[in-house]
Amino acid sequence: MASDLRSMLTERLKRFVPGAGGSTLERGHRRARVLAIAASKGGVGKTTTAVSLAAGLAKLAGKRVLLVDLDSQAHIATAFRSVVPTDLPTISQLLLGDRTRARELMEAAYATSVDDLHLTPSDKTLNDTESLLATKIGKEFILRSAIEITRTHYDYIVFDCPPNLGNLTLNALLAADHLIVPSDLTVLSLEGVGDILQTVETIAARLGHRLNVLGVLPTRVDRRNKSLNTTMEQSLHDMFGSLVFDTEIPVGTAAPRAQLEGKTIYDFDKASKVAVAYETFVGEVLAKLNDVAVAKKKVG
Numbered sequence: 001m002a003s004d005l006r007s008m009l010t011e012r013l014k015r016f017v018p019g020a021g022g023s024t025l026e027r028g029h030r031r032a033r034v035l036a037i038a039a040s041k042g043g044v045g046k047t048t049t050a051v052s053l054a055a056g057l058a059k060l061a062g063k064r065v066l067l068v069d070l071d072s073q074a075h076i077a078t079a080f081r082s083v084v085p086t087d088l089p090t091i092s093q094l095l096l097g098d099r100t101r102a103r104e105l106m107e108a109a110y111a112t113s114v115d116d117l118h119l120t121p122s123d124k125t126l127n128d129t130e131s132l133l134a135t136k137i138g139k140e141f142i143l144r145s146a147i148e149i150t151r152t153h154y155d156y157i158v159f160d161c162p163p164n165l166g167n168l169t170l171n172a173l174l175a176a177d178h179l180i181v182p183s184d185l186t187v188l189s190l191e192g193v194g195d196i197l198q199t200v201e202t203i204a205a206r207l208g209h210r211l212n213v214l215g216v217l218p219t220r221v222d223r224r225n226k227s228l229n230t231t232m233e234q235s236l237h238d239m240f241g242s243l244v245f246d247t248e249i250p251v252g253t254a255a256p257r258a259q260l261e262g263k264t265i266y267d268f269d270k271a272s273k274v275a276v277a278y279e280t281f282v283g284e285v286l287a288k289l290n291d292v293a294v295a296k297k298k299v300g
């Protein structure tokens with residue numbers, strides 16, 4: 001009886017003891033580049049870009065990739081039409097410091113249908129978690145400490161952020177080395193790009209984290225709307241100059257149709273203009289990071 005009570009108490013106290021509980025993960029030999037895909041607005045192609053970039057890096061460039069869904073709408077698991085394993089620790093448990101469940105993002109990840117692409121899925125309580133984070137000391141740095149070992153096991157970690165500049169996005173920005181801002185060619189979206197770039201400056205000034213803005217990616221570009229688009233594109237270049245990626249993602253039905261079928265854009269229709277553009281974008285990202293594609297090693 002007494003020993004039962006003692007082991008129960010030990011179990012409960014474990015989570016308060018630094019270094020206790022959770023699994024002990026071995027360090028790997030990689031050094032992931034960490035990319036945040038963020039914008040202050042919804043519907044601008046963040047998730048489509050995060051999935052297509054992560055899948056492209058794994059499938060087309062031979063990289064080992066972890067994609068992290070920070071949006072409570074959980075669109076990414078749907079995009080892969082995958083069922084999240086029920087025994088997986090959740091990202092909320094990790095963010096709220098339940099160290100007996102998980103400490104590192106890789107512990108909350110599972111393998112997708114794409115080789116070498118793992119996913120840390122979102123969970124239904126992520127919205128509440130975002131508010132609860134406000135009470136935590138060092139609340140902006142939780143994800144950063146949750147990738148310390150994880151980043152030694154991947155070549156790339158890609159964060160898909162929620163459509164606001166709240167605590168979850170801040171956590172991703174502080175964990176990331178590089179930021180990619182997707183923007184469609186609307187006034188609201190362009191204003192949003194300004195907002196997030198301002199946040200990047202604030203983070204550098206107040207929290208000492210120098211996040212590199214890798215670029216602004218024009219998305220859902222509709223060439224049929226010629227005069228309006230030319231004007232908006234001109235403004236994009238006037239405002240953000242060389243930060244704008246050379247690649248632009250055209251509007252195309254392959255994007256929503258691939259999502260509906262639970263396939264990556266490359267598996268859905270590799271020749272579609274959206275797939276071709278994302279493939280070019282993957283190349284541009286690699287070039288900006290001085291990285292190169294590697295041939296996939298086939299085992300067995």
Ligand SMILES: Nc1ncnc2c1ncn2[C@@H]1O[C@H](COP(=O)(O)OP(=O)(O)O)[C@@H](O)[C@H]1O
Binds near residue numbers: 044046220
């Ligand atoms: N290039 C594109 N062409 C057409 N539709 C697109 C394109 N990119 C995204 N979409 C569609 O627009 C909607 C919003 O895109 P999504 O990537 O989910 O944006 P966000 O994550 O910023 O909210 C989705 O229905 C998606 O299928």
Ligand SMILES: [Mg+2]
Binds near residue numbers: 047048071075161
């Ligand atoms: Mg999204």
